[in-house]
Amino acid sequence: MTPNVPAPGERVKxxxxxxxxxQDLWELVKSIRNVxxxxxxxxxxxxxxxxxxxxxxxxxxxxxxxxxxTTKYGxxxxxxxxxxxxxxxxxxxxxxxxxxEKNIIYGDSIxxxxxxxxxxxxxxxxxLLAEYEYYWRVEPSIELYCDINYDIFKFMKDNKKQYGFxxxxxxxxxxxxxxxxxxxxFIAAHPKYLPEDxxxxxxxxxxxxNYNLCHFWSNFEIGKLDLWRGEAYSKYFDxxxxxxxxxxxxxxxxxxxxxxxxxxxxxxxxxxxxxVGYFHNPFSNCPTDKTVREANKCTCDPxxxxxxxxxSCTPRYYxxxxxxxxxxxxxxxx
Ligand code: GDP
Ligand code: MN
Numbered sequence: 001m002t003p004n005v006p007a008p009g010e011r012v013k014x015x016x017x018x019x020x021x022x023q024d025l026w027e028l029v030k031s032i033r034n035v036x037x038x039x040x041x042x043x044x045x046x047x048x049x050x051x052x053x054x055x056x057x058x059x060x061x062x063x064x065x066x067x068x069x070t071t072k073y074g075x076x077x078x079x080x081x082x083x084x085x086x087x088x089x090x091x092x093x094x095x096x097x098x099x100x101e102k103n104i105i106y107g108d109s110i111x112x113x114x115x116x117x118x119x120x121x122x123x124x125x126x127x128l129l130a131e132y133e134y135y136w137r138v139e140p141s142i143e144l145y146c147d148i149n150y151d152i153f154k155f156m157k158d159n160k161k162q163y164g165f166x167x168x169x170x171x172x173x174x175x176x177x178x179x180x181x182x183x184x185x186f187i188a189a190h191p192k193y194l195p196e197d198x199x200x201x202x203x204x205x206x207x208x209x210n211y212n213l214c215h216f217w218s219n220f221e222i223g224k225l226d227l228w229r230g231e232a233y234s235k236y237f238d239x240x241x242x243x244x245x246x247x248x249x250x251x252x253x254x255x256x257x258x259x260x261x262x263x264x265x266x267x268x269x270x271x272x273x274x275x276v277g278y279f280h281n282p283f284s285n286c287p288t289d290k291t292v293r294e295a296n297k298c299t300c301d302p303x304x305x306x307x308x309x310x311x312s313c314t315p316r317y318y319x320x321x322x323x324x325x326x327x328x329x330x331x332x333x334x
Contacts, residue, residue, distance in 0.1 A: 014134040014153035015069075016040070016047040017123065019115065025059050027140035032066045035138055039148040044068040045136075048128045052081040052114070072128045080122040081114045083247065092247040099250060104174050107250055117246040119218065119253035121237040124228040133157070137221040145277025145286060146296035152222060152276075162224040162269040163261040165216035166278040166285040167306055168313035173213060175250040180211035182243045183259055186236055193232035199262035199270055201320045202313070214313035215258035219280045222273070228257075232264040272317055274307070274326050288328035302331050 016035065020028050032047070046069040049055060055073045064071045083089060099107025106112035129135065134153045156164060187194065187208065194200070205212050227233060237256070245251045261270055277298045278285045285307060286300035287293050293302065307314040308329050318325055 010151075010154060012134055012151070012153040012157050013132050014045050014136070015129070015132045016045060016067075016138050017050065017129065017135045018047070018138045018140075019050045019119065019123065020140060021051060022053070022056050022059050024140045025062060028138075029062060029066065031138050031140055031142045032063060034142070034144045036066060036068055038144045038146065039152065041068050042149075043151055043153075045153065046070045046072065046132075048072045048074060048126075048132075048135075050074045050076055050123065050126060050128070052076045052111075052118075074126050074128040076118060076122070076126070080118055080125075084241065086242065087244055087247050092244075095248050095250075099174070102174060104172065104250065107175070113246055113250060116251060116253045116256075117241070120246070120251070120256040121228075121241060124225045129225060132225060134222065134224055137218065137223075139219045139280065141281065142219065143279040145279065145284070145300035146275070146293065146298035148276060149296060152273075156222060156224065156271075159271070160269060161271040162227045162265055163216070163257075164222035164271040164273050166220045166273050166276050167217040167280070167283050168214060168258075168272075168317060169217060169283070169306075169311055170213040170313065171215050171252065171255045175252060176211075176245070176255055177249055178243070178245055179240075179249070179251055179255060179259075182240055182245060183211070183236075183263075184208070186239045187263065190232070190235065193236075194263050195266050197266045197268070199265065199267040199320065202267075202270075202317060203259055203262045211255075211259075212316075213255075214316060215252075215255040216261070217280065217283070218252075218254040218257050220276075220278055221257070223261075227261065227265065230264070233260045236260055236264070267321060272314060287326070288331050289326045290328060292326075302328065305331075 018028060047067045054075055060073055096108045134156055200208055203211060203214050275287055275292050277287060277300045283306040284300055284304045286302050286305040287298060288302045288305055306312050
């Protein structure tokens with residue numbers, strides 16, 4: 001055992017989770033190697049892989065060789081990756097065609113919609129995740145820029161954090177036109193699910209009348225699984241799923257998770273990882289604090305940090321939380 005591995009009593013029940021296709025293998029391999037080198041080789045957390053078809057032997061062999069913890073491979077049940085019976089498939093096809101004409105990204109894709117619905121409402125119910133308390137979502141083709149020299153899952157638990165992100169931005173209205181009205185119906189029917197100190201002001205500028213389109217970019221998420229498994233979010237997801245917007249529009253798991261976390265969590269349970277250097281095309285999170293970059297051997301250019309750009313919602317995050325911006329933030333605004 002390497003000295004950094006926490007003693008058994010300290011270890012958090014946590015896993016990485018990657019949804020991927022067999023053909024995503026070599027892009028995912030880059031992400032895994034990055035996460036292992038910069039964090040997981042010291043902690044050896046497990047890694048769960050999920051797919052709507054069976055993973056092939058090559059995928060399993062290559063990924064198992066790279067992960068320092070135990071790897072597990074799960075098949076997604078059909079009901080979690082298909083049209084529910086209440087969806088009118090003709091109406092759904094009509095939307096895809098009109099989004100294709102409008103050049104909305106993934107607007108004509110059926111599989112992307114299944115992916116968004118699965119990540120919104122089903123990944124945390126997969127039997128392979130049942131034994132875990134926290135997860136970190138990792139996608140193909142991502143990069144970590146800095147070493148992470150602490151047990152990030154233990155950080156979540158010790159500080160009562162339930163949702164952690166690195167990048168936040170505005171959603172394309174064209175993909176979620178009725179999401180907020182559908183959400184407002186839910187809030188009106190179940191006001192008891194919103195704690196007093198929720199994070200509504202992050203997602204709305206007028207106390208919930210309108211959605212301001214801010215969301216956490218869900219290709220990176222470190223979260224507590226009970227947030228999604230709990231009654232509030234479960235009922236919220238069912239309400240959204242019945243409304244059909246995953247198919248009649250193109251609701252993304254990022255705005256759905258972000259709205260869920262912002263409404264149902266106390267704001268202190270949401271955390272911005274300013275210290276985690278991260279890239280998913282086309283945006284980066286790069287610590288602007290030089291001491292953080294040097295201590296963690298970051299390889300990113302702080303001027304490429306997206307956090308303080310005009311299209312980022314992270315300035316609003318700081319404002320609503322009443323937190324002080326990290327040192328050097330002005331360097332990352334060009
Ligand atoms: P983007 O980041 O929004 O451009 O979407 P990605 O192409 O990165 O897809 C998001 C995640 O879902 C990634 O982890 C993909 O590997 C995974 N994914 C996307 N489509 C499918 C699919 O049809 N089947 C499976 N098994 N995974 C998928
Ligand atoms: Mn991606």
